[in-house]
Amino acid sequence: MTKPKSTNLATRGRDMPARMGVSMTVMGTVTAALLAFSGSAMADTESKVFNNPKMQNKLVDWCAEEGGSCGQSGGVEAFCQSKGYDDEAGFSSKNVDVPTIYPGSGKTCNPDDGDECRAITKVTCVREAKSEDGAxxxxxxxxxxxxxxxxxxxxxxxxxxxxxxxxxxxxxxxxxxxxxxxxxxxxxxxxxxxxxxxxxxxxxxxxxxxxxxxxxxxxxxxxxxxxxxxxxxxxxxxxxxxxxxxxxxxxxxxxxxxxxxxxxxxxxxxxxxxxxxxxxxxxxxxxxxxxxxxxxxxxxxxxxxxxxxxxxxxxxxxxxxxxxxxxxxxxxxxxxxxxxxxxxxxxxxxxxxxxxxxxxxxxxxxxxxxxxxxxxxxxxxxxxxxxxxxxxxxxxxxxxxxxxxxxxxxxxxxxxxxxxxxxxxxxxxxxxxxx
The missing domain is CATH 2.120.10.10 (Neuraminidase)
Structure with a gap:
């Protein structure tokens, strides 16, 4: 077995052949990727994708409340639960210069007041699928x-x-x-x-x-x-x-x-x-x-x-x-x-x-x-x-x-x-x- 040179992982990744390319995927992918794999969506979950979600006509902040949890276990999860879903299955976000709303408290994050606001740009929310009798x-x-x-x-x-x-x-x-x-x-x-x-x-x-x-x-x-x-x-x-x-x-x-x-x-x-x-x-x-x-x-x-x-x-x-x-x-x-x-x-x-x-x-x-x-x-x-x-x-x-x-x-x-x-x-x- 040939011994390669010891090289920084990030540097070597840039030399990766195109055929070994990989998509950047967040845990729990969107339905389109699932269809490509199994031919049908899973029967036990339902999912919905929200692009640039809003509450009270404001973009949703990725923090649940001011000074509270942010990201997956913060505003992202709080937003999905506010829509009747159990959890999130992937999201993206970015810093913005417009007011956002904290989904956990309903209060506003305002850049004009010196707040650093980060809005959810896309989120996939999931929940258990229900049969006709509710089970x-x-x-x-x-x-x-x-x-x-x-x-x-x-x-x-x-x-x-x-x-x-x-x-x-x-x-x-x-x-x-x-x-x-x-x-x-x-x-x-x-x-x-x-x-x-x-x-x-x-x-x-x-x-x-x-x-x-x-x-x-x-x-x-x-x-x-x-x-x-x-x-x-x-x-x-x-x-x-x-x-x-x-x-x-x-x-x-x-x-x-x-x-x-x-x-x-x-x-x-x-x-x-x-x-x-x-x-x-x-x-x-x-x-x-x-x-x-x-x-x-x-x-x-x-x-x-x-x-x-x-x-x-x-x-x-x-x-x-x-x-x-x-x-x-x-x-x-x-x-x-x-x-x-x-x-x-x-x-x-x-x-x-x-x-x-x-x-x-x-x-x-x-x-x-x-x-x-x-x-x-x-x-x-x-x-x-x-x-x-x-x-x-x-x-x-x-x-x-x-x-x-x-x-x-x-x-x-x-x-x-x-x-x-x-x-x-x-x-x-x-x-x-x-x-």
Whole structure:
């Protein structure tokens, strides 16, 4: 694998080929983008776009009230709720020299009085769609709920995807969100976010062109995603401040999908190189200069036979897992320090998933068995594995699961159905006990 020069991320992004171009998309895209992906709008949400919205003949300010919350959790959300919607799913704003109205208080922001006013120029408001009897369509069809008291929630997210999925829990600045990422039928990277309680905001295209499957990780209020490009190079993009950056080519070549994790104070991209060894590339932020750089590819010296799935343990060590040629799952311990490789057994036809619970003090390896059941192998804090145990849950595709360690979010699992659409299910923590 060729080692690229260490280059500033923003600088390298300007050299991005046109075919890897990406649209700047705010979480929860407008319906037009959704139609391009799934062929129809999601049945469980309604959305409406407001251009230059006004209240009392004044432009709506992006702050809820003077000195109050601004942006997504401020005036934007307050405006949508004033129109009978539950939440917002993307907005734009700009500074203006005319009076605006604070939607939370009804008072005026006046530039002539020295106020700094910023108006909402476009906002997409969303709410749950209602059936004829007033119930949520998805709840009526699936028996799933949307409140924090509901544990076993099953949601149809729609779309059509290929390959395996990736999922994260991240903060949008005010709330925790759950998100799933997938390779669309157009080979672009797509995502869908939800509030962790069964409400989802629709598919949005991040763009790019890729092979295999994506891998994403949250880090310091941002989300980083890595994909294998059509040129077999590793490409990355990041979500920050409500939008996605362009894709950046990290160089190197790989024949398998990458893995992304955050640990050791950095974001790490890990891939299988052409020589069969595991390589690492770290995104490091300098707190003094505020500059960010990818360090370049470095071989771990550890051999790997498949695409890695990685996690950072509570001890801040990166462990990776892959499917061996015989279908068994192998663990690579503390890959940055050349730890041992262990055969965990089992049999699967796809890349294994991994779940960290209790701040990753307990690690679970998740695989779709040859019987289509979810099998779980639990690693204790002492490093001992309990062996794969069958669960009652059946999946058509390899599930990916994420645990927020936060009340009201819980463990969410995502998988593809036989029609290549995506399903989301919140499961009880005991489903992953591996007992």
């Amino acid at each position: 949520n369509d998805e709840t009526a069809d699936e028996g799933g709920g949307g409140g924090q008291g509901d544990i076993n929630i099953l949601n149809k997210l729609g779309g059509q995807v290929q390959g395996e999925l990736s999922s994260v829990v991240f903060s949008d600045g005010s709330k925790l969100r759950v998100a799933v990422f997938a390779r669309g039928m157009d080979d672009a990277l797509w995502w869908q976010a939800g509030n962790g309680e069964g409400k989802w905001y629709g598919w949005a295209s991040i763009g790019g062109q890729m092979k295999g499957s994506p891998s994403c990780t949250p880090h310091k209020g941002k989300v980083f995603c890595a994909v294998r490009g059509l040129d077999d190079g590793v490409w990355v993009t990041q979500w920050s401040g409500g939008k996605w950056s362009g894709f950046t080519n990290l160089g190197g070549k790989t024949k398998s999908s990458p893995a992304m994790v955050h640990g050791y104070g950095a974001v790490h991209a890990l891939v299988r190189g052409l020589d069969g060894n595991l390589f690492d590339n770290a995104f490091v932020e300098d707190p003094e200069t505020e500059l960010s750089n990818w360090t370049g590819w470095n071989s771990t010296g550890m051999s790997i036979n498949g695409a890695p799935t990685c996690i950072v343990s509570k001890a801040d060590k990166i462990h990776c897992y892959y499917r061996n040629a015989d279908g068994a799952t192998h663990e690579m311990v503390d890959v940055l320090n050349g730890g041992p490789t262990k055969n965990l057994g089992g049999e699967t036809a796809v890349r294994p998933g991994v779940l960290g619970q209790n701040a990753a003090s307990n690690i679970r390896v998740l695989v779709k068995g040859m019987d289509d059941k979810l099998w779980v192998n639990r690693r204790s804090t002492s490093g001992k594995w309990g062996g794969f145990k069958q669960t009652e849950y059946t999946f058509s595709g390899q599930p990916v699961c994420v645990d927020s360690n936060a009340e009201g979010i819980g463990v969410w699992c995502f998988a593809t159905g036989g029609d290549k659409s995506v399903f989301a299910q919140r499961l009880p923590a005991e489903a992953f006990s591996g007992q």
